[in-house]
Amino acid sequence: MNDAELKRAREAYAYIPAKLTRAREGGDSDIRWEDLRLSPSVPPSNWYSDVTKRQSFSSLELDNFHSALLASDAPLELLHGLLSVVFWGYVSGTDGNIREARALKRTWWHLRGRANSSPQMPQEIIFHLKNARALLEKNQIGDALIEAMRIKFLGMAFGSKVLAFMNSKVAAVYDEVISLRLEEHSNGALSRLANGVKLTRKVDQANLYAEWCGWCLEKARALNAAGALWRDWNGADNAWRAVDAERAFYALGR
Template identity: 35%
Template sequence: MTERDWEGDHQRLLRSASHQDGLHGLVSVNYWGYSASSAPGRRPTLERALARARWARDGRPTAKLVDPPPTLHGWLQAAALRLGQGDIAEALLAVNQIREFGQMSFGSKVLMAMEPTTCGVYDRVIYEALAEAATADPAWTPYVAIPNSGMSKSKAEVYARWCELLQHRAREMNRYPVGVGGWDYMRDPALKTPWRAADVERAFFVSRDIRVLGSPVLPPAQAL
């Protein structure tokens, strides 16, 4: 399965009218997130990913309440509606209502899978790279928020700002040929697919090079 196949499957599942499809999409995103990001030294990565995927499907073993699939599907539909309206912050807050997706990191993974053209992931790697950049240049501070220590409206706004920056940079990269160190996105001369927000985020994730993002394009805001 190619990356584009994965994206197509998850867009279909997460936007499906079937609540079972929606649950399938959520479980898959949860598995993908942990299998890709778990620290192997802590425990086998795939074992941990499978355990977390079961939590997303069935609830945690100690959970007193487990949301039924129709409830989870309702939050997914709310997120898709907000994305369609261009309100990324509210879309993230909708996803955050789903157990196991209450943090920026995994909530953003769902939105990226739902709409990679306009959304990227905001996880620990992205946070640390942006925080380091903000230390050298405070203009990056409005894009900095700790992704795994609870959610808030202000954090959702940081995420929306991040996605707006990714969209802006994708438009720039599509307008002018841009070489990115550490990212071989255009390795196939026949590949004509334009850059999207998710592609820019992945390039930054791979390189940790702030130059990938160009310059901050939004006015500074109060840091979290």
């Protein structure tokens, strides 16, 4: 993977820029909890293939939307951030098709629970989100993942998604797709980081995740030192973060 390959791959990253936004006063909402009323914001199915539509979206703006919510101390803002990340993570299928109904159903798990499993109290969710954020600020990446996974229904994959939006500079996503990419990689230092989602002990997942984020961060630093920039969907050039190195790695295998 040279710099040019990573740049092309990052710019080819096309995960659907979906999110949950506050519903208008008196308007319909799909997700409701106390005073929180949320509705999906989902692009048209041809958002990426149509250049004029693609240029109206920005992956960085989507990151900033979620990170602002997850940086808040207001409980409903934090809960909004979590629910929107979960919605984003489930709305896209492996074929790139938009699955809004599936994403809403999985998002509701955090408020209603699912079959034979009651929901976690929102106060507990907020507590774990704040703790995970504080650990990220101290660069305790593995411990932050363990804390995120204390939120019910978040495994390693979705715990890492929450952390990646919390602090994109140092945290990255580690899900089944990344695990498969790592497993197939010819570089032994990377291939040994595969299969994290299959590990049974959270401490082992946390240690592997911290190594993965470390690789992504070092790659981002090297690209920035070389003066490389990646171009977003809207044409804006940006410096590299850990999450950008991960997204390039993700896109390389597609």
